[in-house]
Amino acid sequence: MTEEAELADRIDAVRRRIAGACARAGRDPDGVRLLPVSKTQPFQVLAQAARLGIVRFGENRVQEMANKDAGLRELGLQVQWALTGPLQSNKVRDVAALASEFQALESVRIAEALQRRLTAAGRRLDVMIEVNTSQESAKHGLDPAEVPDFAARLAPYDALNVTGLMTVAANTPDQRVIAGCFQTLVDLQARLRDAGTLGSAWDELSMGMSGDFELAIEHGATVVRVGTAIFGARQTQG
Ligand SMILES: *Cc1c(COP(=O)(O)O)cnc(C)c1O
Secondary structure: OOHHHHHHHHHHHHHHHHHHHHHHHOOOHHHOEEEEEOOOOOHHHHHHHHHOOOOEEEEOOHHHHHHHHHHHHHOOOOOEEEEOOOOOHHHHHHHHHHOOEEEEEOOHHHHHHHHHHHHHHOOOEEEEEEEOOOOOOOOOOEOHHHHHHHHHOOOOOOOEEEEEEEEOOOOOOOHHHHHHHHHHHHHHHHHHHHHOHHHOOOOEEEOOOOOOHHHHHHOOOOEEEEOHHHHOOOOOOO
């Protein structure tokens, strides 16, 4: 089998597992978006995926996203980018210019910098607030208790379209612990909706990765971020 056929098979297999999880949960599969996470993969692999119909890729590092964007453009391919990793202020300009969504907002200072760049560029950006639902100190994201106040402070930044919440669940084989992380995000979404915070619908719940996306769908994920189950093992830590 060619590399491209293998990639097509793995994408199909993930889509079938998403459909299966939706069926078990009584959910419409159209309500779950697959975001392939291509960090550490060379842009030639992204080119193959793009030719198979993948239009948006998740990346964790801005410089890597910008390099791949340039590589793909040279091949005549234009794709969309979702930044799923932390953003430093010196990279805000690239994100404002290149990204379609930023799933890891956790700082008002970055929100303000994005607002400035986006306004100058005449663009808006979909953003999600990253929440640390695992209480693992190495994880990014805000403590759930901090999120309502943080969300309210985003109100002045009208170039940011706050679509919902993102989390990375605990790194453990214990399914109950992982499910608890997903449920924390669901409960927080309900709280923000009840409070009418930002007037946003808070529709998006980005949760679930290769090891836990079916469980995430059963808990209400609207975006699953899948890397290794599609692209295989990563060469380096991403
Ligand atoms: C790497 C990464 C993923 C994908 O992880 P896999 O386990 O390879 O599916 C998803 N979300 C974030 C934030 C990541 O950093």
